[in-house]
Amino acid sequence: MRPDGLYPRLLDIATRRAIEPIVGAPYLSIAAWLRDFSNWPPDQRANWQHERLEEVLAHAARHVPFYRDLAGGSRISLRSLPIVDKARIRSDSRAFRSEQTLPSVPKRTGGTTGDPWAYELDLQAWAHVYAAGIEFWERVGYRYGERIAVLGTPPSLISGANGWKGRLRRAVERRVYPSAGIETHHEASLAHARAASEARAVLWYGYASMLAGMADAVAAEGLSLPGPRAIVTTSEPLLSEWHRRIEAAFGVPVYDQYGCNDGGVLAQTCREGRFHVAENVSLLEVVEGDTPCSPGVEGELVVTNLHARVLPFLRYRVGDRAVLGEGTCPCGQSGATLERVAGRTGDRLRLPDGTELSLPGLTTAFWEAPHVCRWQLVQPELGRIRVRLELADGFDDAEAARLEAALRKRCGDAVAIELVADEPFERAPAGKLQVLISRVDA
Numbered sequence: 001m002r003p004d005g006l007y008p009r010l011l012d013i014a015t016r017r018a019i020e021p022i023v024g025a026p027y028l029s030i031a032a033w034l035r036d037f038s039n040w041p042p043d044q045r046a047n048w049q050h051e052r053l054e055e056v057l058a059h060a061a062r063h064v065p066f067y068r069d070l071a072g073g074s075r076i077s078l079r080s081l082p083i084v085d086k087a088r089i090r091s092d093s094r095a096f097r098s099e100q101t102l103p104s105v106p107k108r109t110g111g112t113t114g115d116p117w118a119y120e121l122d123l124q125a126w127a128h129v130y131a132a133g134i135e136f137w138e139r140v141g142y143r144y145g146e147r148i149a150v151l152g153t154p155p156s157l158i159s160g161a162n163g164w165k166g167r168l169r170r171a172v173e174r175r176v177y178p179s180a181g182i183e184t185h186h187e188a189s190l191a192h193a194r195a196a197s198e199a200r201a202v203l204w205y206g207y208a209s210m211l212a213g214m215a216d217a218v219a220a221e222g223l224s225l226p227g228p229r230a231i232v233t234t235s236e237p238l239l240s241e242w243h244r245r246i247e248a249a250f251g252v253p254v255y256d257q258y259g260c261n262d263g264g265v266l267a268q269t270c271r272e273g274r275f276h277v278a279e280n281v282s283l284l285e286v287v288e289g290d291t292p293c294s295p296g297v298e299g300e301l302v303v304t305n306l307h308a309r310v311l312p313f314l315r316y317r318v319g320d321r322a323v324l325g326e327g328t329c330p331c332g333q334s335g336a337t338l339e340r341v342a343g344r345t346g347d348r349l350r351l352p353d354g355t356e357l358s359l360p361g362l363t364t365a366f367w368e369a370p371h372v373c374r375w376q377l378v379q380p381e382l383g384r385i386r387v388r389l390e391l392a393d394g395f396d397d398a399e400a401a402r403l404e405a406a407l408r409k410r411c412g413d414a415v416a417i418e419l420v421a422d423e424p425f426e427r428a429p430a431g432k433l434q435v436l437i438s439r440v441d442a
């Protein structure tokens, strides 16, 4: 037995007997059940999904005004429903909320969309997506209760945010945070790699760019640090170059996770590089307009959450583009796959000195500005960045100065930064806010 073996066993017992009843969500029990579920025959999994779907549809038809009006007293079928997006739901949020009070948790989408959104998610939906995350990590050699190093600390990577429950969960789950914020320069990257290695975490989980930075720093120093059993990247696209360099530097397999909080999509790559979808969480469609795309054809990703009733996500356009996988994945694991997710690429700023800044790196600058509701960053020419802001009451000169300094730190002195509060935002056709608009030719 590994020296680490006792704690996971004790935590498993404590979680199921004490923590789950207190939290009211059987996330670890679901994670254990998922090991069976993912090996069920395809039609048995489809039946299970169908039953969950019928429940959320029936609830929506009875208790959610928008869907009740559509249903007109009869049952509704998924395919007959209009595709909705965040802009549509927010424009009429009362109509999309259940009139029934159900156990739920407050959720807030990360700032990475430039359009933070607070909403209520059913406790059961939360438990299913959390369990799916645990089971995905188990597929790459982790056992619940073993130590994890989290690289990058945006709110979306910290479970339960910063309340006492979140802090307790992080301690119980033995998560260590070798870094504050997202830094990818050499010295910081080297320090992160050393800290993660010294923490003897079995899994490293974090931003692809940070892990790539760590790999490059370690390679440049010619170091050989003891690594984890596996590395899972998230939140930004894992460029194939990064993938190769991270594996080479640490000598362990690297997997990529794709998730979308609102709606509830979770998927993780296998050794063949395909994203396997958490089928207990949601149903996925890929469409162009209203027309379904065949596997292999890129389109917009549309999700239906199988547990969300407080705020149903039924045919919800998440704003990313993706390609459905064709047939069974060569790795042998059956179930829905995405051949690739295309929507997260391209969000980069090129600076006058040639360096590129990715969106997550810029997002952290806005943590300095709690009264910014929405932002959009436009680069009309190489040396100029215009930051459009939508502001809440309470934004003052001091906050503006902090924000500008934070942006300045990331963009350097060769760029003129203008904050503007009275300029309309540009939107993509689907209504999704395009956060970064660079008119500089690559």
Ligand SMILES: [Zn+2]
Pocket: 270, 271, 272, 273, 274, 276, 329, 330, 331, 332, 333
């Ligand atoms: Zn596979």
